[in-house]
Amino acid sequence: MNGAESLVKTLTDQGVDICFANPGTSEMHFLKALENPRMKSVLCLFEGICTGAADGYYRMKGTPASTLLHLGPGLANGLANIHNAKRASSGMVNIVGEHSASHLKYDPPLTSDIEGLARPLSHWVRRVESPQSVAWDVSTAIAKASEHPGQIATLLLPGDASWQEAGDAAALVPPPAAPQIKRPEPARIEAIAKVLRSGEPALVILANRATRGRAVELAGKLKAATGCRLATQFFTSRIERGAGRVTLERIPYAVPQALEFLKGFKHIITLETTEPIAFFSYPDKPSLLKAPGTVVHKLAEANEDSEAALDMLLYALDAGSATPVLQARAEAVIPQGALNPASIAAALAAALPEHCILVDESLTTGRETMGLTVGAAPHDLINNMGGSIGYGTPVATGAALACPDRRVFCMVGDGSAMYTIQSLWTQAREGLNVTTIIFANNSYAILKAEYANMGAGAPGPQALAMIDIDRPSIDWLAMAKSMGVPAVAVDSAEGFYKAMANSAREQGPTLIEVRLY
Amino acid sequence: MNGAESLVKTLTDQGVDICFANPGTSEMHFLKALENPRMKSVLCLFEGICTGAADGYYRMKGTPASTLLHLGPGLANGLANIHNAKRASSGMVNIVGEHSASHLKYDPPLTSDIEGLARPLSHWVRRVESPQSVAWDVSTAIAKASEHPGQIATLLLPGDASWQEAGDAAALVPPPAAPQIKRPEPARIEAIAKVLRSGEPALVILANRATRGRAVELAGKLKAATGCRLATQFFTSRIERGAGRVTLERIPYAVPQALEFLKGFKHIITLETTEPIAFFSYPDKPSLLKAPGTVVHKLAEANEDSEAALDMLLYALDAGSATPVLQARAEAVIPQGALNPASIAAALAAALPEHCILVDESLTTGRETMGLTVGAAPHDLINNMGGSIGYGTPVATGAALACPDRRVFCMVGDGSAMYTIQSLWTQAREGLNVTTIIFANNSYAILKAEYANMGAGAPGPQALAMIDIDRPSIDWLAMAKSMGVPAVAVDSAEGFYKAMANSAREQGPTLIEVRLY
Incomplete structure (x- = not known):
């Protein structure tokens, strides 16, 4: 050998x-x-x-x-x-x-x-x-x-x-030992239990393993017993969400909205994450998003066992038998007419099949509307945690190989998709059940907003030329064809719904160009 | 500000x-x-x-x-x-x-x-x-x-x-001073002059600035006066070559052929490069390619002035008035019939317009046949110096922006092209005069040869699956269309010639798929 x-x-x-x-x-x-x-x-x-x-x-x-x-x-x-x-x-x-x-x-x-x-x-x-x-x-x-x-x-x-x-x-070489996960200190649990007993407004922010499986259910009990609210950062590694699960709110991306969301909390309690910080720095906006006077408590560090921490906390509060509120299944209404963030989210909510995986790299389209899919069939939602563009289609590829019996929907902006578009070829070769949804607005649309957020005013012609990706616009049907992936373009909400539903009934990859221009 | x-x-x-x-x-x-x-x-x-x-x-x-x-x-x-x-x-x-x-x-x-x-x-x-x-x-x-x-x-x-x-x-901020280039030491020149006077077989290896302009002409004088041979490494940053110029031989890529090429030389004299080394290591092949006993002399270090070094050497040899042999224009014969390395090179030689730029990232196709283009119209040849795949189409993009009045031909294997295929979009947006030539063999063909060179025998099915890039084969016409570049596919030598000649008459980018499968 x-x-x-x-x-x-x-x-x-x-x-x-x-x-x-x-x-x-x-x-x-x-x-x-x-x-x-x-x-x-x-x-x-x-x-x-x-x-x-x-x-x-x-x-x-x-x-x-x-x-x-x-x-x-x-x-x-x-x-x-x-x-x-x-x-x-x-x-x-x-x-x-x-x-x-x-x-x-x-x-x-x-x-x-x-x-x-x-x-x-x-x-x-x-x-x-x-x-x-x-x-x-x-x-x-x-x-x-x-x-x-x-x-x-x-x-x-x-x-x-x-x-x-x-x-x-x-x-x-000996077989590997099962990884040991650290349990949090009991003293810390007791301190946080005291905070929650006080009744002061508290937000529990969950991340990584805390956003999946039994941990989410335990968080739901905590909310039911204490009245705390439950949230995730804007980006999370993977959330199990949808009908029948405990719903976690999402801290907004934009700094003013995040400040507004967080202003009422006296306490922030974190599980495997930090207090909320802005994704970028801006000339006249803060980096730390919590309100002045908010106290941050670490319930579980990144290397600790969130499930154990929540169990211990519920025990300390004598709340282990509380009944979490589970998300109701929203009535699936197939939207009609123009494509816009709300109709796109409605189409998604109606089309997502049970236990599908949703990989989100749509930076503008859908950024503030993912809340509308929370009553969809239960599914997993995956976000970009590092902010480097071009994560979506590769992550969808790997997720589909990990879970061959589940369909993956990969929502990606046209600008983002171009960084790592070669994923389509591997999806075709391996016959993966991935539906790539390209939101085609011929633009790094997020940068138009960020240009203004930065206080740079309205972009001039040269700056716009670095933000718009028209001239030429990308022909997504040809792109998909070049790498052996069947594709369809849609320009209405019902067309988008239908294309997603069709893709979920077929085997293998497909691409949907959602024409927003 | x-x-x-x-x-x-x-x-x-x-x-x-x-x-x-x-x-x-x-x-x-x-x-x-x-x-x-x-x-x-x-x-x-x-x-x-x-x-x-x-x-x-x-x-x-x-x-x-x-x-x-x-x-x-x-x-x-x-x-x-x-x-x-x-x-x-x-x-x-x-x-x-x-x-x-x-x-x-x-x-x-x-x-x-x-x-x-x-x-x-x-x-x-x-x-x-x-x-x-x-x-x-x-x-x-x-x-x-x-x-x-x-x-x-x-x-x-x-x-x-x-x-x-x-x-x-x-x-x-003051304007920048003109960069100073170091002149070589006179003592070193004298030692090398003595070597050349001895009449022992000597190979001069030129690189970087030594492969352009007056330096090449001076090297031609050196060859005419002393009988030394002139060569480049297999890969060179940019060579000015073709009819009317001094021709430099090319040290082969494959280790056995390189050993054979180098075996007769008692001396190797280098300009802005090192003695020849193998690109990769192989189980039973040497890293250093010169023959035992060959002595290496540095005429110009990487940071020195090759032109000055050659001037000084010619002066020491009293050979400043020697007449270099210039490359004759080979008769342009338009090849017919099957595509193979020889007919591809012949088509290139016939089609290259005067003062075009040839960017080569065709790892198998054309690797050993570039010699056949040496009698073409004068042109610049650019190679990949670092060996990281995906250099070709971006370098062609930058070369076209540097020289808007010269057509760039970018020869690239299908496997290599896929690393940085987004270049096509920039070429379309900027209307660049780039002809991208995709050698489509549905394979990382070089790896098939390297598998054997490594002593790993014939690849099994799993290894082959990692080397062949069929299933699906890439549709290059669709790929070009997706990014706004007109394209044509050819499957004959005359078709290849014609497509190149057509592209040189038009403005803007084009892509030629050369079907080798």
Whole structure:
């Protein structure tokens, strides 16, 4: 068994059985090792698709995927979506090919400081020093990636460590211990219970694992027992929401609206997140969004167990038997006529099938209207946590591979879609159940608003030319066709509804161009 | 004048009058400053297009362009082509937006260690500390980028340094001094003259500025006077070649052929490059390609003046009046029938118009046949120096903006084209005279050869699935249409010739799919 085979064996032995790959010459032995039938390898035509797909996979499965990237530039192309994954607390194991040590000293053209490139956005970086060590190295990477919150683990694999004999080191690596999640301190729980008993207005902000499964239900009990309100940040890694679930409010994105939303609370209680901060800085707006005098209490730190924290808090309040209010199913009304944020949200609410996954990268369209889908069939909502554009279609790709029996709807602005549009090809190749919804307004529309928010006034012709992406407008039907994805364009609310509903009845990917221009 | 205006004024005052931009919220004041009529701003839909275009611009103009990138992830998306530019000795000034210092401390979602990301691939990195300092900072960046060889200068621009008052600092920045280029030591010249006088077989390897203009002519004199041979590495930043010029041989890419090419030389004399090294390491092949016993002599270091070195050497040899052999114009024969590397090269040789620019990212097709175009009309040939895939179409975009009166032919494999295909949109918007030639073999064909070269044998089904990019095959006519570029597909040598000749008669971009499957 050579080093590459030892690596793939260890990955699969420890449950990492998917690899999003964009290989190069130095990874040929790794490719050969991918013949291992326990490993599914998925080709992506750009590395940002690999890392974004690994993020989407983790968000749905909760266990890390691996990526295969070609040297420093291959890693660099994946970094923007690694940034987003890191901010989403998604774990992943990146395998980055590297020149053999004997070759590296001559500084061949593809040489770069891979550790230097990896470190700013990885929690853990290691260079494999020998084929014998690779099994231990990747086992450590998997353990790191599997921590709570998920970590970015990046392993550099020199060519000679791939192709040289590794012996049976892979057989000697012990199975990974189950990740331990820290429980919060009882004293902290007692202090927060006291706050909630006071009856002063309190907002509980939930994030990461707290927005899923039993934790949300427990939060609902807390609300029922104490009258606190429940919210998420504007962006959340994954929320289980919709009919039959406890509904979490959403803190607005725009600074003035966020200030308004938060002004009445005497207390903010956080689970796996921080107090609300503005996404960007603006000349005349604050960074911290809470009202003066609001006190912030950390119920669970990012690395702690929110479910345990909520259990402990409910116990302290003697509220474990409270009955949470569950979201009612809103009557599905198929909207008619013009496309606008409200009719788009209504069409979504009516069309979303039960247990679908909604990946949202629509920065303007739908930004303030997602609340209208809260009474839709139960579904998972995924947001961009790092703010780097081009996360949507790769994350949708990975989510669809994690959950092959659930349809993924990926809502993305036309400007955003163009960063990583190569996702469509992987969706076509793998026959993934992804409906890509392109909101085509021929513009980085969000920047028009931000230009004004920044106090820069109305954009002049040159600035507008950098914001509008017409001249030429992108032909989305041709774009989808170029990569083998069937597509349809709609220009009415009922057309949008119908296209979504149709896509949910078919197998495989589809693209809907929603014409807003 | 605010900081952003001061920055743009300084750029244009000092001759940097083009900006390849992909802006975000934190760069809105920079966008406003781009209204400056002396600055041309070019929107790119992905940051790798910005940085690749800046590379192409420098290769043709010899002066740096600027880029505008959005925070750490925007820079990250541009890094792969920054790597290629760095290896091509191309200077560029990257302006990277950053949060205001007052906001940064809250670690908002788009925060990352931008300096950490920039450093591995930049020669110079600085963070603007105040609006007053921005003019000096960017002036220093321009001076750095303008050195010989060109340098990557990366300047971080916090939002508040953009929007706050800068005063008239920009008016006080002195004009840049002309970059000084070091002359080689006379003693070294004398030693090399002695080698050449000995009559022992010698190969002169030219790179960077030595492959252009008068330096090539001087090398031709050297060859005529001493019998040395002249060559380039397999990849060169830009070569002026074709009929009427001194022809430089090309050291082969594949290790066995390179060893064979180099085996007869007792001496290797280098200008702005190193001795030949293999691009990758292979289990049973050497990294250093020269024959045992070959002595390497540096005639000009990377930062020295090759033209001066050649002048000095010719003077030492009393060979200044030697007559170089100039390349004869090969009779243009329009090939007929099947497409293969030879007929493709013949069609190119016949179709290339005088003074066109040929950007080559065709890794398999044409790799060993570019020699057949050496008797074509005089043209410039540009190669990928860093080995990071996806350099071709962005570099062609920048080259076309640098030389609007010359047609650019960009030869690119289908696999390579998909990394940065968003270039087509910028070419359409700007009406650039670029003919993109897609060699469509539905495969990362080079990897099939490399799999065997690595000693991995014949690829199995899983490995093949990671190398073939059929299922689905990319519809290049639809891809071009999606971004507003007219396109044609050809499946014969005469069809290929005709499509190229047609494109050279029209204005604006076009795409030719060369069907090899």
